[in-house]
Amino acid sequence: MSGKLYAMGVGPGASDLITVRAARRLGKLDVLYAPAGRKGGDSLALSIVREYLLPHTEIRTCHFPMSGNDSEKQAVWDEVAQQLEAEVAQGKLVGFITLGDAMLFSTWVFLLARLGRPEWLEIVPGVTSFAAIAARAALPLAMESQSLAVMSCTAPEAELEQALLTHDSVVLMKVYGRLPLVQSLLARLNLFEHAVLMAEASLPGEQCWRRLNQVAADLPLPYFSTVVVNKHWLTKE
Amino acid sequence: MSGKLYAMGVGPGASDLITVRAARRLGKLDVLYAPAGRKGGDSLALSIVREYLLPHTEIRTCHFPMSGNDSEKQAVWDEVAQQLEAEVAQGKLVGFITLGDAMLFSTWVFLLARLGRPEWLEIVPGVTSFAAIAARAALPLAMESQSLAVMSCTAPEAELEQALLTHDSVVLMKVYGRLPLVQSLLARLNLFEHAVLMAEASLPGEQCWRRLNQVAADLPLPYFSTVVVNKHWLTKE
Incomplete structure (x- = not known):
């Protein structure tokens, strides 16, 4: 299996404030997961990285509910974590992007809690807001x-x-x-x-x-x- | 006057963990100031950015004493701040690099305290350690x-x-x-x-x-x- 998941912090907003590493990883993805729906934050993460993507990279926006309903949120995180795992198992190069740094105030952490630290995961740090x-x-x-x-x-x-x-x-x-x-x-x-x-x-x-x-x-x-x-x-x- | 000073955080150590913006700024510098002398940290900042520099970029390493002697330290900061200002006044594109982020635990802040916020200064944030x-x-x-x-x-x-x-x-x-x-x-x-x-x-x-x-x-x-x-x-x- 040669699939990989890159969880990337894409920085505060300007496209050129992502790291060179993130730009390179973005330029070889089969699939990109972009969180969506949070008062404009989502489309922002995607707009930051768009110029680095290949034409054929599939973009999947995923909506994480902000509701107080914990079981609803957990079901979404479970589902997205399973999807990411399944894509990697198919040998794909998969990206997941978050604003700022990946490990600080980021939805990514809920997925990390489900995925653990498998060999096929690489986390790329980003510039914080x-x-x-x-x-x-x-x-x-x-x-x-x-x-x-x-x-x-x-x-x-x-x-x-x-x-x-x-x-x-x-x-x-x-x-x-x-x-x-x-x-x-x-x-x-x-x-x-x-x-x-x-x-x-x-x-x-x-x-x-x-x-x-x-x-x-x-x-x-x-x-x-x-x-x-x-x-x-x-x-x- | 078209001179500029770019104060850049160059990230934790890997060359590809600098931002795309810093890489681009580095690629057009006339002069690069690299702090030197702090138990290997110095040459590290320079080694991070070397691949992004033009062949003709002049490199000036500057040593900031770690001594407890405050007036000695202040004299060095005063001098480097004046040098930076003088190079910019000559119309040069000048870089100053620090490890991690430019505004967190960085020698750069002592220079910023002396330079203020002139038009010709741009601070480029970096990934923290x-x-x-x-x-x-x-x-x-x-x-x-x-x-x-x-x-x-x-x-x-x-x-x-x-x-x-x-x-x-x-x-x-x-x-x-x-x-x-x-x-x-x-x-x-x-x-x-x-x-x-x-x-x-x-x-x-x-x-x-x-x-x-x-x-x-x-x-x-x-x-x-x-x-x-x-x-x-x-x-x-």
Whole structure:
């Protein structure tokens, strides 16, 4: 059996922020699985990689429900994991793509939990969204003995506050719909001048706010919006 | 003036784990600055990018002292920042490379602090070492509402312990010379079966240990050694 599965992080959004390795793997695939349906995130992963694909590569978009129904989700993950395994068993070169890095806040991990670590699996790391944000905003993440926490704003407020109190730098992912919460935390901890909010980093619609206290709490944010805080850096205009 | 400075993270070690963007920028440089002198890390950054350089690109290795002498370090950073600025002012395309991502535990940040955010600066993000480790070890970093802390083992022990208590996943960088400390923390917190130790991820000398309680505390580790802990994952052989 010479089939392979390549699980690839394809980076934050710009096509040229994928790795050379991912570009090469994409250029020899028989089948590509692209997750679909998550408020535009899906078509985004596919749009990143399209220029690297062969004309004959079959594209299978797979929809992962975001519902609270656990058994429904598990059934989909089981099914996709079985499909991937079956394609590899037929000797195919199969790709599975996720935004950012493959092992951080990625649907891929649910499939990994089902597939284990077989010989035919190769995971290709990717550039995280927050590395792209730090680069675009020229805001460092951490240096020397400093520490960085990467949090999801879906976590309890007390945990977000604790991270902001404890660490030198904090990445707050999934700000979408939770900007008032983030603003009240930054105000309470006096961190406005150390924070940036960035949406769609590295994409044509990229936006960056360096004065988060002046941003309307009901600002309609794109889905991919992240706040980065560095207590040792002033985010001047 | 058409000069540009590209500050590029060149990833964890394998040449094909740099981004397509960095590869393209490297392929048109007049001058490349490569940090040198840090227990082999330097020549590593240069060896990653060599295949992408033009024959006529001038390579300037710059040594950043690791000494505790702050004024000595500051003088070197001042000087290199001025050199970079001067080369750009001459209309050159200048590159500066760092391992991993440019904004995380990188010497580049000291130069950024001096250069500010001029028009002629572009920062290119890179794949972090811990993303490469997670991929190679098939150990996820975080998912859904979980949190990740990225710590340097040069931080106080109490901070490392707090991070291990608080976060779902923890990356412990700079394990070199501090393995006994890390082992005693993992033992105390009963985390051995959730941890991997990896050295030189993505390089030919890559090594991975999944039974950290069985690793001799005086094991001679390579400089680039990192421990990743995920409380929600068992790091089975």
